Amino acid sequence: MKMQINGKAVEACGGEVFGIKNPATGELIEQVPHGTEEDVVFAVEAASSAFASWASSSPQQRAGVLYRAAEIARQRKDQLAFLLTQEQGKPLVEARNEIEGFAHVLEYYCGLAGNLKGDFIPVPGNGYAFTLKKPLGVCAAIIPWNMPALIMGWKIAPGLISGNTLVLKPASNTPLTNLTLASIFGEAGLPAGVLNVVTGPGEIVGESLVRSPEVRKISFTGEARTGKRVAELAACGMKRVTLELGGSDPMLVCDDADLESAAAGALRGRFYNCGQTCTAVKRLYVFESVAEEFIKKLEAGIKNLKLGNGLDKNTSMGPLNNRTQWEYVKELVAEIKEKDTGKIITGGKVPEFKDSEKGYFFEPTLVSDVPGDSRLLREEVFGPLLPVVTVKGLDEAIGKANNTCYGLGASIWTKNIDRARAGCEQLNAGIIWINQHLKIAPEVPFGGVKESGFGRENGPEALSEYLETKTIMLKT
Known part of the structure; x- marks a missing residue:
């Protein structure tokens, strides 16, 4: 060509x-x-x-x-x-x-x-x-x-x-x-x-x-x-x-959120395109009172994802696009295991299925107990890794969400209009979603801070x- x-x-x-x-x-x-x-x-x-x-x-x-x-x-x-x-x-x-x-x-x-x-x-x-x-x-x-x-x-x-x-x-x-x-x-x-x-x-x-x-x-x-x-x-x-x-988009899940909807939103928001999206959910902040229930729902959804060649009709997540990204993701996970800087709830390795060794495949991975200085929270991770951080309330969630050099997108999941308004006003991002994440229409302006x-x-x-x-x- x-x-x-x-x-x-x-x-x-x-x-x-x-x-x-x-x-x-x-x-x-x-x-x-x-x-x-x-x-x-x-x-x-x-x-x-x-x-x-x-x-x-x-x-x-x-x-x-x-x-x-x-x-x-x-x-x-x-x-x-x-x-x-x-x-x-x-x-x-x-x-x-x-x-x-x-x-x-x-x-x-x-x-x-x-x-x-x-x-x-x-x-x-x-x-x-x-x-x-x-x-x-x-x-x-x-x-x-x-x-x-x-x-x-x-x-x-x-x-x-x-x-x-x-x-x-x-x-x-x-x-x-x-x-x-x-x-x-x-x-x-x-x-x-x-x-x-x-x-x-x-x-x-x-x-x-x-x-x-x-x-x-x-x-x-x-x-x-x-x-x-x-x-x-x-x-x-x-x-x-x-x-x-690009960015390191945070997703905030309040204790009054629809947890089923939020888990589905996090699943799609992080693992769509194998996590290789600028506005993907890259950091997850969940109120501690609902964290256990939410993580279980999210874990179940991740385990239902089918990895494979994108040309196979049953595939729901394909490979990473290139070796550089693949090696980067493997390096991050290896560091978590070696330094004990997080708990891998599910995933965390190269999958084993027919011909998987020929491509840049990596399992969708959910990580909890992530310290604040983790590379998963500081860097823009283009890949299927999702760190979960528990917080006591909205002020803590917003403070940690804003603690980054990036400011592309963010989302807040709540049924409370005051919490939604506080998120919109205080989160440092060019686009903020309420009870959704990732979707961008050509009718609306898109960019970051x-x-x-x-x-x-x-x-x-x-x-x-x-x-x-x-x-x-x-x-x-």
Whole structure:
């Protein structure tokens, strides 16, 4: 599968390729070009050349292209989901939902096409002022491997509908679905050069994109350390930046919560996509008066999860996406066992089933008696490990939940409106759920605080990230 620059499938300038493997089997799926700095230059030039024409088209014309792309993606949902599962590892049902989510995001921004307008402002004693909303120009989107299709939609839909052109860099582990979706835009009528895809490592392709003087905005989703590097480089060119840098989301379970519902929410919130989600439940704080009952319910649900290849219809949790994450999870569990820094209630090892040794599988793991300085509570753990901490009350739960450098999401589970309000006001997070966790609709703004980044994706707010305001003063 080749990169896409200026509407054409192309090889890398250096001629090198790298392989994409199925994380469940280790099998080679496809080879893609190892992009170079020269490839980035070509892609940015193509986007720059296409900008004037695309920006001058009407928002309704642009919406027509996005709507057709969404329609084609839905028609090919099963094929796209199969490809996504092959390269990412998630179960097919999750992959299908992600493709549906991608299409829904496109359709949502089609509906906002008519909102791309400025304001009329009377200025007493000095006539009137008008504001115009203008696209920024060439934008770069850097995509992670955990939700490649959905996050591609989050970035390119508001960018394209606003009249910008884009260069997309997929994650090196999961570029195939992004390349296929990009080709669908060409079928839908997107002019050549408006959307370009360059595959390759972040230290070459990503850095070249961020450094390019023609790129006016970067939207990056990934780890905080890389995000800080992006912000540093972008500052040199005064570029617009949106950073979604992950999190360590807390879930607070009060003593008046519906424990069945909360246990089901924690199960899905932690182990969906094998725990590889930015807004996954990564820390669980439970009132001690209900902790024993709640943990038993959660343990029973975990034991019912079926691990396996995501392509098997009965699989409810697939493998980790890559060896780095797999080794990291094993290291954390080994440390718990060696240093006696927690009690493993269930899980805690590589599973034993047919062909499990070929993939990056690890059992869903529940850990109690976790000390406050545990790495499970301090780091963003991308994997199927869930630490449980008991607390005496809400103040203690909120204090411990806020004791992190991250601030992406959080949830509070209670039937008491005052407790819910206190959680919403006091929890340091960009999005707070009440009696639910993880679900994010394209209609609502999404982003974090502290080291979880800045800027917002989704909702009308995302459009402002891709538009410049020009003010015109008129003397009458």
